[in-house]
Amino acid sequence: MENIIEIQNLVKTFDGIAAVNEISFFVQRGEFFGLLGPNGAGKTTTIRMLYGFSPRTRGKLRIFGMDISTEYRKIKARIGVCQQDNTLDPDLTVEQNLHVFAEYFAIPKKEAFERSRELLEFFALNHKKDAKVLELSGGMARRLILARSLINKPELLILDEPTTGLDPQARHQVWEKLEELKETGITVVITTHYMEEASRLCDRLVIVDHGKILVDGSPEDLIDRYAGRHIIEIEGPDQALIEYMKKHDFEYDDLDRRLILYEPEGRDLNHTIRERFCNEKCIYRNSTLEDVFLRLTGRGLRE
Amino acid sequence: MIDLAAFSWRFLKVWKRNLVVYQRIWKVSFLTPLFEPLFYILAFGLGFSGLIGSVHYGGADLSYTAFIVPALIATAVMWNAFFETTYGSFVRMYYQKTFDAMMATPLSLEEIIIAEIVWSASKSVAAAAIMLTVLGLLGFVQLPMGLLLIPLAFVGGLAFGAIGMFFTGIIPTIDMFNLPIFLFVTPMFLFSGTFFPISNLPGWMQPFALAFPLYHLAELARRFSIGTSETGTIISIGYLIVFFLFFTVLSFGAMKKRLIQ
Ligand SMILES: Nc1ncnc2c1ncn2[C@@H]1O[C@H](COP(=O)(O)OP(=O)(O)OP(=O)(O)O)[C@@H](O)[C@H]1O
Ligand SMILES: [Mg+2]
Numbered sequence: 161m162e163n164i165i166e167i168q169n170l171v172k173t174f175d176g177i178a179a180v181n182e183i184s185f186f187v188q189r190g191e192f193f194g195l196l197g198p199n200g201a202g203k204t205t206t207i208r209m210l211y212g213f214s215p216r217t218r219g220k221l222r223i224f225g226m227d228i229s230t231e232y233r234k235i236k237a238r239i240g241v242c243q244q245d246n247t248l249d250p251d252l253t254v255e256q257n258l259h260v261f262a263e264y265f266a267i268p269k270k271e272a273f274e275r276s277r278e279l280l281e282f283f284a285l286n287h288k289k290d291a292k293v294l295e296l297s298g299g300m301a302r303r304l305i306l307a308r309s310l311i312n313k314p315e316l317l318i319l320d321e322p323t324t325g326l327d328p329q330a331r332h333q334v335w336e337k338l339e340e341l342k343e344t345g346i347t348v349v350i351t352t353h354y355m356e357e358a359s360r361l362c363d364r365l366v367i368v369d370h371g372k373i374l375v376d377g378s379p380e381d382l383i384d385r386y387a388g389r390h391i392i393e394i395e396g397p398d399q400a401l402i403e404y405m406k407k408h409d410f411e412y413d414d415l416d417r418r419l420i421l422y423e424p425e426g427r428d429l430n431h432t433i434r435e436r437f438c439n440e441k442c443i444y445r446n447s448t449l450e451d452v453f454l455r456l457t458g459r460g461l462r463e
Numbered sequence: 464m465i466d467l468a469a470f471s472w473r474f475l476k477v478w479k480r481n482l483v484v485y486q487r488i489w490k491v492s493f494l495t496p497l498f499e500p501l502f503y504i505l506a507f508g509l510g511f512s513g514l515i516g517s518v519h520y521g522g523a524d525l526s527y528t529a530f531i532v533p534a535l536i537a538t539a540v541m542w543n544a545f546f547e548t549t550y551g552s553f554v555r556m557y558y559q560k561t562f563d564a565m566m567a568t569p570l571s572l573e574e575i576i577i578a579e580i581v582w583s584a585s586k587s588v589a590a591a592a593i594m595l596t597v598l599g600l601l602g603f604v605q606l607p608m609g610l611l612l613i614p615l616a617f618v619g620g621l622a623f624g625a626i627g628m629f630f631t632g633i634i635p636t637i638d639m640f641n642l643p644i645f646l647f648v649t650p651m652f653l654f655s656g657t658f659f660p661i662s663n664l665p666g667w668m669q670p671f672a673l674a675f676p677l678y679h680l681a682e683l684a685r686r687f688s689i690g691t692s693e694t695g696t697i698i699s700i701g702y703l704i705v706f707f708l709f710f711t712v713l714s715f716g717a718m719k720k721r722l723i724q
Pocket of ligand 1: 174197198202204244
């Protein structure tokens with residue numbers, strides 16, 4: 161498989177402090193690749209280096225086999241970027257945003273107009289094409305940014321939190337659109353704080369924290385490896401339970417008022433717990449990527 | 464330091480973006496250059512000239528109105544370009560993140576900056592053209608020689624656009640544009656031989672006036688509209704071009720430092 165992105169020991173420091181610290185990964189053509197991590201983990205910094213916005217401090221970074229610092233024009237012509245901030249042009253209408261952006265890519269006018277029409281259609285924005293950007297709802301604005309990032313038919317799409325701040329309906333709509341895009345063979349790098357989004361969309365992902373990669377793998381694989389298949393949440397755990405778990409060497413997280421027990425493969429702990437230790441409320445559920453995330457990055461607040 | 468690969472005609476795309484936006488507001492924008500010179504001519508020309516009589520300039524005696532009219536065009540060129548690359552560019556860069564979006568496309572930062580400066584000069588040209596029409600009809604500008612004011616407005620606009628862009632690169636917040644305006648633009652506006660010949664300035668101030676780009680622009684504007692000036696045409700044009708190049712290069716550095724982290 162062809163590597164679209166190759167990163168090796170990539171470092172970015174701001175005033176001597178490393179925001180990205182020796183990360184390495186690769187992304188293959190057609191993959192949906194996730195970059196997860198708490199606030200300040202270094203996701204946006206990584207992404208900015210990817211599309212040539214920030215120069216790297218150290219390390220190797222190749223996109224389509226080319227070096228971004230010298231061949232940025234060729235590379236940028238083939239990628240689409242959806243930045244974390246809203247960078248739509250508020251001086252222009254919805255449709256003009258697409259037309260003007262197409263100009264930056266030197267797309268011929270006829271093609272640009274056609275492509276804009278298709279994209280407005282695809283993202284259900286046709287009825288708003290003459291609206292000002294500031295009149296759009298958050299969801300529409302996000303869809304327009306996505307549409308804009310696709311104007312040059314990119315082979316690689318880079319999305320920095322494309323669904324942050326959207327309501328569930330809008331988020332699901334974006335997911336559906338991204339899934340449709342996936343059918344076309346496009347390669348995507350996405351950051352998100354929604355674990356459900358990452359599970360649903362990503363073929364493979366890395367979890368980063370403090371500028372370092374903690375783990376990488378497919379969502380299912382990570383869940384298996386770091387959170388078992390099932391989890392039992394026990395509210396108001398007592399000493400007896402903790403002793404029982406220590407004795408059997410079960411893995412658990414003690415959150416004071418709540419205890420999270422990772423059920424080992426092939427054991428049915430649910431009944432035992434329910435019968436013997438469930439004082440208040442016990443929940444038996446499938447593990448999710450969110451469990452993996454919290455387990456690996458801790459539960460403390462960031463920033 | 465200057466990477467030639469970063470320059471291409473693509474900067475015209477950014478220029479065109481500004482034109483698209485301008486097309487929505489031009490009806491308001493052209494009122495200022497249309498009426499402002501008329502106000503000045505009324506106030507200074509009619510109201511003032513009774514007090515002043517004639518002005519001795521470039522070996523000739525001019526009516527006060529004839530003296531200030533070319534300078535009005537020069538100051539309009541200055542304000543249009545300077546405002547565009549200070550307040551205008553700052554809003555696009557800082558609040559609207561327009562440059563951030565552009566930098567995800569094959570555009571280089573140099574092209575964006577050049578486009579902003581050239582755009583500001585284009586606005587100067589538009590203002591000068593409107594003023595020229597009004598002032599030409601009123602007989603204050605000799606034609607067809609006065610048509611040279613159009614390319615002159617472009618060169619002058621480049622010079623003031625470039626220094627404005629440099630301020631945009633270094634200013635922390637938008638209110639702080641007051642500072643360069645207060646320290647640089649206002650003195651220049653008043654002491655560049657615009658409202659009185661610099662020979663009326665105290666001797667120690669005259670070299671400063673000669674360093675002001677507005678002085679050279681006003682000189683050239685007089686040369687092209689009434690055929691008289693005190694400084695060599697080539698020297699003044701050369702000064703404006705060097706000023707433009709110098710501050711364009713400085714603004715590349717300042718904007719890179721500001722935007723690329
Ligand atoms: N321009 C900058 N100057 C100095 N420090 C910076 C700069 N940009 C980012 N940082 C720091 O680098 C670290 C990583 O920031 P980054 O924006 O990459 O995080 P993130 O993972 O995208 O977070 P979030 O989820 O909040 O968007 C943070 O500690 C941040 O304060
Ligand atoms: Mg971020």
